[in-house]
Amino acid sequence: MIFFDDATATAAKIRKGEYTVSALTNEVIATIRAENKILNAVMDLQQPPTLQVAERADKILARLSAQARADLPPFFGVPILLKDLGDAQKGMPLTNGSRLMRSHVAAETDRYVQALLQAGFLIIGRTNAPEFGVKTISDAEVYGPVSSPLDLARNPGGSSGGAAAAVKAGWVPVASASDGGGSIRVPAGLNGLIGLKPTRGRTPAGPGNYRRWQGAAISFALTKTVRDTMTLLTTVQERSLSYPFPLPPLAMAPDQLVNRRPLKIAWSAENPVGEETSAEAKAALAQAVSILSDLGHHLEEKTLPTDGIAALKAYYLVNAVEMAANIDSIGQMLGRPVTKKDLEATTWAWYRAGFKVSGLDYTRALQVWDHCSITIESFLDDYDLYLTPTTNEPAPVQDRFALSPAMTDKLYAIDDLPFADQQALIWEAFADLLAYAPFTQQANIGGQPAISLPLYENEAGLPLGLQFMGKKGAEPLLLALAHQLEAAGALTVTVTPLL
Secondary structure (H helix, E strand, O other), X not given: OOOOOOHHHHHHHHXXXXXXXXXXXXXXXXXXXXXXXXXXXXXXXXXXXXXXXHHHHHHHHHHOXXXXXXXXXXXXXXXXXXXXXXXXXXOOEOOOOOHHHXXXXXXXXXXXXXXXXXXXXEEEEEEOOOHHHOOOOOOOOOOOOOOEOOEOOEOOOOOOHHHHHHHHOOOOOOEEEEEOOOOOHHHHHHHOOEEEEOOOOXXXXXXXXXXXXXXXXXXXEXXXXXXXHHHHHHHHOOOOOOOOOOOOOOOOOHHHHOOOOOXXXXXXXXXXXXXXXXXXXXXXXXXXXXXXXXXXXXXEEOOOOOOHHHHHHHHHHHHHHHHHHHHHHHHHHHOOOOOHHHOOHHHHHHXXXXXXXXXXXXXXXXXXXHHHHHHHHHHOOOOOEEEEEOOOOOOOEOOOOOOOXXXXXXXXXXXXXXXXXXXXXXXXXOHHHHHHOOOOHHHHHHOOOEEEEOOOEOOOOOEOOEEEEOOOOOHHHHHHHHHHHHHOOOOOOOOOOOO
């Protein structure tokens, strides 16, 4: 079973009786079992419990008239894969891509997964992700690297790399994902998918961690159509104002996807951390500017006036503290100390460095975050959206960002260094990855919504996404522009079957 349809069309066929949920589920599981040895995108399939849920869904459908079926949740019976990072489902494995949690089973279902279940999705398994999501490639040592359906010698990006590969291969029409620094948008951009990072607080968090890396991280999905993206967002969005980052809920109808006015869009090829922007990224950006201009929008070359290096250094510092708190809690849960053997070198370094960050330095780093957010919002007072490449290059070949033995040794020995040297070492360790994907993190730091859209492919057929960022709460504007591009034929998502 290959999903050329999106989730909306699949749900419609289920309601019409063109598919039984049980038969569909069996076909999906069979496809993944046959093809996962090629992509390594799925690390767990939940066949027996999933089939039981599918049979119950078929019994519900059998009792309902066609009219009553129209009132079912929008994605009733549609298969989905959860990312193996957060996305806890009670009684199911949750390893966060780590040896440390290889045998862990979730004790409760988190609120975002509850929202997916309430939307009607049928969870069939979990996708491969890098350890604790710390990288924009998917190469967890415990499971091995994920391969891109577009080129098996390449990595689909991360940290939602398994999710992106599964959707691109047509295994599922949509997959859950999360984004703490580009982890939805980067793999979307590298695989020709739609990847929306919503406004901070837009989707449910908790109960384990409500702040999620101080609001930098958020759950959503990788999708193939704008209508799926809109329906999913409005269905699973957080509606309570009692959580750390309250937002008024969005009320969007399909007619709101029609963009009724020319937009003023700032664009820039400038790398926010000072590295050279590749010729390919510039070509993707130039093509997007041309398409948007032809649609009647006003494009102006203007660079976001944030201090990218200061923002990213503050981001790394806060992430170190969050990693320390997270892994320390896991050690307490396991009832034993966490050792170097439990963690990959980059994760270990962030974990240990977090203990040397003072409260003063942590507070100052969050002040940098706030300044970054205010600068972005002020900049967007004059523009509707800000356009950049999503990444600096198309999908990387496997092992391109593998650590040298010398760097690995340094990271495992990070306890021997003073605070400033620890932070410098982390910056050095991530330098190549940051040069590769430097455009996405500031939306996480500031909390703004941003979307990667598939508007460009190179001569080899490899996508390089374009990122649009808006003010907080601007998801309707982002989706309206995406819909306009989709309707104009500039945005088309295809699947790449393996067999």
